[in-house]
Amino acid sequence: MNLEETEMISRCQRGDQEALKEIFDKYHKKVYRIAYGVVRQREEALDIVQEVFVKLFRSIKNFKGKSHFYTYLYRMVMNTAIDHARKTGKQIISSLDEEGSFEPVADVEKGPERILLQKELEERVKLAMDKLPAEQRAALIFRDVEGLSYQEMAEAMGCSIGTVMSRLHYGRKRIQELLKDYVVPPGKSGQSLPKL
Amino acid sequence: MKNTCSSISNFLEKYFDQEATNKERLLVERHLQECQACQDALRSMEELRALIKNPVEEAIQKEDFPWVWQKIEREIRLQKKQTWWQALRSWLDVSPLFEKKVWIPAVATAVVLLFITAQIFFKKIPSYSETSVVEYIESETNNVMVYDIEKSKLTVIWIFEEPEEDSATS
Numbered sequence: 001m002n003l004e005e006t007e008m009i010s011r012c013q014r015g016d017q018e019a020l021k022e023i024f025d026k027y028h029k030k031v032y033r034i035a036y037g038v039v040r041q042r043e044e045a046l047d048i049v050q051e052v053f054v055k056l057f058r059s060i061k062n063f064k065g066k067s068h069f070y071t072y073l074y075r076m077v078m079n080t081a082i083d084h085a086r087k088t089g090k091q092i093i094s095s096l097d098e099e100g101s102f103e104p105v106a107d108v109e110k111g112p113e114r115i116l117l118q119k120e121l122e123e124r125v126k127l128a129m130d131k132l133p134a135e136q137r138a139a140l141i142f143r144d145v146e147g148l149s150y151q152e153m154a155e156a157m158g159c160s161i162g163t164v165m166s167r168l169h170y171g172r173k174r175i176q177e178l179l180k181d182y183v184v185p186p187g188k189s190g191q192s193l194p195k196l
Numbered sequence: 197m198k199n200t201c202s203s204i205s206n207f208l209e210k211y212f213d214q215e216a217t218n219k220e221r222l223l224v225e226r227h228l229q230e231c232q233a234c235q236d237a238l239r240s241m242e243e244l245r246a247l248i249k250n251p252v253e254e255a256i257q258k259e260d261f262p263w264v265w266q267k268i269e270r271e272i273r274l275q276k277k278q279t280w281w282q283a284l285r286s287w288l289d290v291s292p293l294f295e296k297k298v299w300i301p302a303v304a305t306a307v308v309l310l311f312i313t314a315q316i317f318f319k320k321i322p323s324y325s326e327t328s329v330v331e332y333i334e335s336e337t338n339n340v341m342v343y344d345i346e347k348s349k350l351t352v353i354w355i356f357e358e359p360e361e362d363s364a365t366s
Contacts, residue, residue, distance in 0.1 A: 017269070017272065020268075020272075021265065024265055024268065028261060028264065028265075029256060032256060032259065032261070033252055033256055036251075036252050036255050036256065037248070037252050040251065042255060042259070045255070046259075046261070046264060049261075049264055050264055050267050050268050050271065053268045054268055054271045054272060054275070057272055058275070121247070122251050125247050125248060125251070129248070140248060141248070143213060144244075144245045144248045144249050145248060145249050145252050149215065150213070150215050165209070165210070168209065168213070169209060172209070172241065172244060175244060175248075176240060176244060179244070179247065
């Protein structure tokens with residue numbers, strides 16, 4: 001953590017809202033990226049961003065500087081986002097069940113069908129992510145969306161690097177099973193679905 | 197080849213995540229040149245990552261975060277106001293007294309106290325068929341018992357005589 005950030009955090013801990021604005025300017029996109037990675041809905045992701053920064057202002061006094069500030073923030077985002085996803089997860093699944101099952105459209109060259117397939121794909125990814133245990137979902141988002149290193153992930157998730165690797169491995173395996181219609185399975189060389 | 201694949205698979209994810217050591221990276225790259233299955237496994241991981249990541253990147257590029265900071269400011273202001281008001285309310289608030297775990301024991305205690313107090317206030321003095329023992333006095337010569345009979349307002353003095361044998365021995 002550089003001096004500038006240390007000073008910014010100190011001011012925020014003393015209740016300086018300007019300092020919070022500076023933190024917001026620096027981190028709001030990262031926070032949104034993680035939130036959207038979990039909930040996959042714009043409005044919900046924006047609500048989570050708002051909630052996280054309000055929570056941060058209340059709880060930043062508890063940040064002792066033993067870890068990096070961004071890992072402290074990322075943990076807060078992930079917990080908030082997963083709580084939101086849990087509350088809305090059932091609703092989403094049931095609404096999709098009501099609409100009936102989706103069938104992948106064979107010919108993706110046509111415009112509207114391509115959009116439909118993309119929308120279906122995004123829904124499937126969201127459903128698949130919702131089915132993962134929270135820790136595996138967090139691992140995938142920290143790694144594949146946010147690009148954190150294993151060390152940074154271990155700090156953000158409060159576990160060892162070995163545990164990080166294990167969660168990534170089983171998370172990817174599970175997601176591949178759930179999205180097997182959309183991902184080339186290992187061993188089937190040369191075949192792939194049309195790129196969107 | 198299978199044995200090599202199974203040993204390489206331990207490093208394949210690390211290689212994919214760019215977390216492999218130099219030695220591990222060289223091992224994997226050499227193996228990938230010869231193994232189609234591991235190449236497919238790697239491609240599968242890349243496609244999966246794209247599926248997870250691309251929608252997020254598209255969303256963030258389109259997003260201009262309208263009014264988000266203003267909403268945060270407003271929420272913080274509201275919470276500050278509420279905190280002051282909530283503190284006052286909680287100081288004045290008597291509703292906790294109406295919680296079951298408060299009023300039931302309180303009522304039970306009041307009933308018990310009332311019962312005990314009633315016993316004290318309304319307790320009848322037992323009558324001893326018109327007589328009350330007031331005093332019993334011992335002396336060197338005689339033992340005396342004095343009765344005050346309340347109803348008839350009589351005082352009875354009963355003097356006990358010592359038996360002859362006791363007198364002889366004393």
